[in-house]
Amino acid sequence: MEANTRSTGRLPAAFLTPGSSSFMDFLGEHQPELLPGNRQLPPTQGVVEAPHGTTIVAVTFPGGVVLAGDRRATMGNVIAQRDIEKVFPADEYSAVGIAGTAGLAVEMVKLFQLELEHFEKVEGAQLSLEGKANRLSTMIRSNLGMAMQGLAVVPLFAGFDLDRDKGRIFSYDVTGGRSEEQGFAATGSGSIFARGAMKKLFREDLTEDQATTLVVQALYDAADDDSATGGPDVARRIYPIVTVITEDGFRRLTDDEASEIARSILERRLEQPDGPRAALL
Amino acid sequence: MSTPFYVSPQQAMADRAEYARKGIARGRSLVVLQYADGIVFVGENPSRALHKFSEIYDRIGFAAAGKYNEYENLRIGGVRYADLRGYTYDRDDVTARGLANVYAQTLGTIFSSAAEKPYEVELVVAEVGETPEGDQIYRLPHDGSIVDEHGSVAVGGNAEQISSYLDQRHQDGMTLAEALNLAVQALSRDTNGSQREIPAERLEVAVLDRTRPQKRKFKRITGRQLARLLEGEGAASATDAEDESAEEE
Numbered sequence: 001m002e003a004n005t006r007s008t009g010r011l012p013a014a015f016l017t018p019g020s021s022s023f024m025d026f027l028g029e030h031q032p033e034l035l036p037g038n039r040q041l042p043p044t045q046g047v048v049e050a051p052h053g054t055t056i057v058a059v060t061f062p063g064g065v066v067l068a069g070d071r072r073a074t075m076g077n078v079i080a081q082r083d084i085e086k087v088f089p090a091d092e093y094s095a096v097g098i099a100g101t102a103g104l105a106v107e108m109v110k111l112f113q114l115e116l117e118h119f120e121k122v123e124g125a126q127l128s129l130e131g132k133a134n135r136l137s138t139m140i141r142s143n144l145g146m147a148m149q150g151l152a153v154v155p156l157f158a159g160f161d162l163d164r165d166k167g168r169i170f171s172y173d174v175t176g177g178r179s180e181e182q183g184f185a186a187t188g189s190g191s192i193f194a195r196g197a198m199k200k201l202f203r204e205d206l207t208e209d210q211a212t213t214l215v216v217q218a219l220y221d222a223a224d225d226d227s228a229t230g231g232p233d234v235a236r237r238i239y240p241i242v243t244v245i246t247e248d249g250f251r252r253l254t255d256d257e258a259s260e261i262a263r264s265i266l267e268r269r270l271e272q273p274d275g276p277r278a279a280l281l
Numbered sequence: 282m283s284t285p286f287y288v289s290p291q292q293a294m295a296d297r298a299e300y301a302r303k304g305i306a307r308g309r310s311l312v313v314l315q316y317a318d319g320i321v322f323v324g325e326n327p328s329r330a331l332h333k334f335s336e337i338y339d340r341i342g343f344a345a346a347g348k349y350n351e352y353e354n355l356r357i358g359g360v361r362y363a364d365l366r367g368y369t370y371d372r373d374d375v376t377a378r379g380l381a382n383v384y385a386q387t388l389g390t391i392f393s394s395a396a397e398k399p400y401e402v403e404l405v406v407a408e409v410g411e412t413p414e415g416d417q418i419y420r421l422p423h424d425g426s427i428v429d430e431h432g433s434v435a436v437g438g439n440a441e442q443i444s445s446y447l448d449q450r451h452q453d454g455m456t457l458a459e460a461l462n463l464a465v466q467a468l469s470r471d472t473n474g475s476q477r478e479i480p481a482e483r484l485e486v487a488v489l490d491r492t493r494p495q496k497r498k499f500k501r502i503t504g505r506q507l508a509r510l511l512e513g514e515g516a517a518s519a520t521d522a523e524d525e526s527a528e529e530e
Contacts, residue, residue, distance in 0.1 A: 010386045015358040023364055030361075034369070092495075114368055117497075121336050121360045 023118035024111065024139075036107055037142025047150040051080035053105060055190035055222045055229040056087065056097035058158045058169045059198060060183055061211040064246035065167025067158040068215040069097045070190070070223060071238050072230030082233060087241045089250045091116045094132055094159025095243050099188030101151040108139055108153055115139075129161040133170040133178060141176030156187045160245045167245060190222030190229035197221035200278040212242050212253065216261045217275055232262035297392060297399045301423035304401025305347040310437030311405075312467055313344055314451060315416050316460035319409045319490045319498065323464035326485035334487040336499035338363040338375045340409050342489045346437035347402035347423070355384060355404065372496070377408030381419035381427055389425020399423060403436040409489035409498050413453065435467070443467045458510045461486065465511065481508055 014030045024035065032038050051073040058067045073081040080102075087097040088109045096112060098105035115135055120126050127135070136157055143153055157170040169181040184202050186194040197218040206214065216232075219240050223231035232239050239258040244251050253261075269275060288296075311324030311333055322334040322344050334344045337359050345352035362383055363375045384404060392399045404421040420428040420436060433451040435443035446467045455463070469479045486502040493500065502510065 009383075010390045011358045011362060011383055015361045016354050016387075018354065018357070023361075023368075026361055027365070027368075031365070110368070114364055118360065118364050122357055124330070124332060124335070 021119045021122040022135075023115050026118075035142070036104065036111065037139075037145075039146075041146060041149060044149060049075055050151065051075045051084075051102040052228070053084060053086045053099050053102045053188065055186065055188040055194055055219060055226065056099050056156045057186045057191075057194045057198065057215045057218045057222075058097070058156050058181070058184065059202060059206070059211050059214055059218075060167040060169060061206040061208060062204075063167070064160055064208065064211075064244060065158045065169060066208075066211045066215050066242065066244050067095045067097050067156065067169075068212075068219060068240050068242040070219050070230045070240050071233070072223075072228065073102050074228045077227075079230070082230065082236065083238045085241060087243055087252075088113070089243070089252075090132065090157070090159070091120070091126070092249045093126070093162065093245060094129065094157065095245055095250055096136065097156045097158075097187075098153060099155070099191075100153040101146075104143065104146065104151055105153040105155070108143065108155070112136055112139060128163065129159045129168060132159065133157055133180075136170075137172065137176045137178045139176075140172055140174070144175060147174040154187050156185060158245060160247060160249075162247075165247075184218075186218065186222075188229070190219075190226035193225040194218040194222040197275070201276065208244060208246070212244065212257075213261055213265070215242060216240055216258075216265055220265055220269065221275060232259075232266060234263070234266065293395075294393075298424060301392070301399045301401050305403050305423065305436075306438030308346050308348075308437055310435055310439045310443055310468065311344055311346055312433060312435045312443060312447065312464045313405045313407055313418060314433045314447070314455075314460045314464055315413060315418070315431070315453070316455045316457050317413065318457065318492050319488055320407045320416055320418065321457060321460050321464065322405075322407075322485075322487045323461060323468065324485050325468055325479055325483050327483050333485055334501075336497065337380065337406070338367065339372060339496050340489065340498050341375065341377050341380060342407050342409075342487065342499050344405040344407070344436070345402055346440075348400070351400045352402045352404065355387070355400075355402065358387070359384065359406075377406050377417045377419060381406045381421060384421050385425045385427040387425070388421060388423060392424045403440075405430075405434060405436055407489060409491045411491065439472060442470070442472065446470060457488065461510050481511055 027035050053073050056069045067087055069086040071083050073084040090096045090113055096109055152174045155172055161168050169185045170178055171181050171185045171187055172178055184198040201214050220231055223229040239262045242253040242258050309325045313322050324333045326333050335356055337343045343356055359380055367375045388400060391397050400423055403423060406419045408417045410416045418430040418434055420430050420434050433447040450463055469477050471477055486507055488500055489498045490500055
């Protein structure tokens with residue numbers, strides 16, 4: 001069946017057939033070759049070299065959730081890109097940050113955004129946050145074949161749950177396994193260091209400002225110990241992407257706001273290289 | 282076997298057109314107007330859930346009069362067309378002109394195919410531009426013709442009368458409140474010229490607002506925000522449309 005989207009001909013029958021509200025289901029029936037999961041990969045020897053994104057962190061606070069990522073993409077031991085964007089709005093009330101093979105991840109995000117928007121337009125209502133998280137699970141699972149060849153995509157999904165009135169975080173493994181995280185979460189190569197930092201700094205009663213500072217502290221610590229994670233690049237004015245999702249929806253901090261947080265942290269680190277300390281007991 | 286009666290093509294088409302027009306006339310009319318910051322859709326609709334207006338893509342809205350199941354089918358087809366095109370190429374490559382062409386072809390093929398019953402629908406596809414000059418409004422009658430409209434357009438059974446009323450009174454650069462009140466006046470005039478009252482709960486209103494910071498410009502106007510805009514003709518300023526927090530109930 002030829003996609004009649006290029007010509008100005010009549011809409012093909014598939015477009016007018018009542019059915020699923022899912023864009024992926026529609027693609028699967030109408031143009032399956034466009035679905036990333038249906039791609040046939042030639043057998044390869046060794047690992048495919050492609051830029052990888054690294055560390056994504058998220059933290060909840062009363063009234064919302066913060067999702068942030070560093071800006072570095074690496075290919076082997078080379079820095080492939082210094083200003084990559086790895087945190088994207090999924091829709092008005094959720095965002096997704098991606099670690100893993102950058103090209104595939106960005107494509108997955110694009111399809112995921114479209115999936116949510118398509119559902120919303122067809123049904124006239126948004127998916128529940130749980131529904132969105134499950135949809136992302138399905139997409140990662142369809143990428144399993146490529147993940148086995150070293151092209152894994154591991155996202156972190158965060159959003160404001162309008163039904164429960166709070167921010168929530170979901171993390172994933174390469175097989176699409178999904179788990180809800182309490183308080184804070186991290187994914188990607190620097191995630192172990194970031195998680196350590198967040199574990200010491202996290203409290204239940206953070207304000208939004210404290211939460212955005214916390215994630216940048218965590219990213220700084222990840223960059224400190226993981227060569228694949230980039231710290232705030234003051235010389236080039238490249239700062240982490242920090243996004244906040246509350247009842248009012250998704251908001252990305254402006255470069256000025258992000259630079260202010262990053263600079264104040266850098267200044268403190270000049271005096272105290274290991275950052276803020278938690279009480280011993 | 283008996284031979285069927287001969288019906289001239291002219292007669293067959295005239296019959297089909299009459300059938301479709303009668304179907305469309307059973308529903309209420311709706312209007313689409315340009316105002317300073319975008320395009321507003323106004324119609325009488327007792328249902329909260331079954332919409333006459335909806336979002337197709339970032340800057341493109343859809344309005345329909347006639348048979349619900351038929352235009353709903355076309356609406357979903359349009360959403361699929363737009364999303365697939367945007368996914369294959371780029372979001373900027375989805376245009377109202379392209380969509381209107383596809384709808385026109387679809388309606389036209391159905392209308393002239395003897396095997397299918399003609400659709401009893403009349404559509405409007407509108408795209409809001411960066412400036413009022415960039416706005417596009419296309420009206421698509423049941424037979425697959427396509428009309429490029431400016432300023433204001435009405436579709437449905439009583440469309441001709443409403444259109445002429447709007448043509449006389451619509452001006453460029455109206456505020457949202459002014460355009461909305463004009464639209465309600467036009468819709469509430471009966472065929473014999475008398476005025477009836479349409480309560481706010483029975484109105485469905487949506488806008489394509491070019492000043493919205495989001496990429497998606499379509500927004501429904503309901504509840505208190507709608508009441509405020511209807512209150513005092515033109516008194517409320519168009520900036521109220523952006524005050525989204527006040528509308529939450």
